Amino acid sequence: VPAAWMAALALLAAWTTAMVKPGGGLGGMFQNMVKLGSTASSAAVVQDRAPSWDTLTALLHDQSSADERSFRQQLHDGTLPHASALAKMRLFGKSEADASRITLYRDTAAWCPYCEKVWLLLEEKQVPYMVEKVNMNCYGDKPAWFWAMQPSGGIPVAKVDGKVIRESNDIMMAIEQAYPERPMLPREDSAKAVAVRPLLTLERQLFSSWFRWLTSGMNDGAQRHNFLALMDEVDAALAAQGGPFFLGEDISLVDCMFAPFLERMAASLPYYKGLLVRTNSRWPHVQCWFSAMEVRGPRCQPLTSSTLFINHGLRVCCLPQER
Known part of the structure; x- marks a missing residue:
């Protein structure tokens, strides 16, 4: 056992002894901590009875289900x-x-x-x-x-x-x-190709509006109005292509661009601003888009994050810290 661990255990023992000793109080506790701390590095304090990593690995294997063992093997092999x-x-x-x-x-x-x-x-x-x-x-x-x-x-x-x-x-x-074998953008000579650049511009406008509103306490009403107007444009853009995706019935690179940010908007705005996005009847085509993305099957669904994870991440990484 490393000396630091033995020191920590010895100090814990000192605290326990001081607290249960009649009349010991805090003064007795600190005296005992000092006394025991001076000898905490002694190898005689604690014996290492922890199982080895090989033993723990064998126990994990023995107690895992067939599905769990298969998952780990497929994960290692890149074949999930x-x-x-x-x-x-x-x-x-x-x-x-x-x-x-x-x-x-x-x-x-x-x-x-x-x-x-x-x-x-x-x-x-x-x-x-x-x-x-x-x-x-x-x-x-x-x-x-x-x-x-x-x-x-x-x-x-x-x-x-x-x-x-x-x-x-x-x-x-x-x-x-x-990798052109599975194209995620329409051919340049197709009618749908014309919609790609305006949609990507709209995605950046929507992101900027959301992030300004989320991270600033200034002009809340105006920023809410701006975000709502851009979400109206997003819903109209989905309707114009026939949905459920941004370029029609098939997922495209445009959907991949929108997905992480619409996901974070749907998670953060109810929590921080009291606005529903995912289930808001004002944007029925956005609702259909979320549903279509969610039924893409197990291939991509694990990429999405939980609402709690998103909001905690935003608080840690992006939002002004409370002082």
Whole structure:
């Protein structure tokens, strides 16, 4: 047992002794802590009876169900039938050599919305890829090798066929160009192609309106009005293409762009602003879009975050801290 652990245990014993000793009180407690603390590093204080890692691994295997053992094996092999934040490799029936063409550097906690939209595109296109995880600034340090690759520290980053790409939209476009077999954008000569750029502009306008309103206490009424107006535009845009997705009946790169932020709006606004998004009858086509995204099946559903996780992440990473 490390000396620090023995010291902690000895101090705990001192506290217990002092508190139960008649007349000991706090003074007696501190005296006993000092006395025992001086000998806390003695190896005779505690004997290590903890099982070894090999024993614990064997116990885990013996007590796991067949499904649990299969999950761990598929996770290791990159062959899970659905997305998982734990996965370090996804093959989709291809080889590890195929997966090595793309490495996605994303956040350890699987919370970052910019990482999520790249992740969603990879899963929808079923492009094999590798994953390396790095912390967001709000909950940990980044390793030196990542700073060397990305001087700003921003995530996601991707290596696509050896080229380092540092912006999420650029990563998505590079993946779309490198893997045309499952296109997520309409052909340039199609009628739907004309709608792509205005929709992506609308997505950024909606994001900016939401984030300003969420993080500022100024002009709350005006900011609410602006957000509602932009959500009306989103609902109308979905209706114009016939839905349920932004370009019609099939999911596209546009949906991957909108998804992480509409998800966070639906989670945060009822909690922080008292506004329902997901179930608001004012936006029926947005409701249909959420339903269509949720029934994409188990392949992509695990990418989504819980409401509690989103709101806690926003409080830690984005919102002004209470003083």
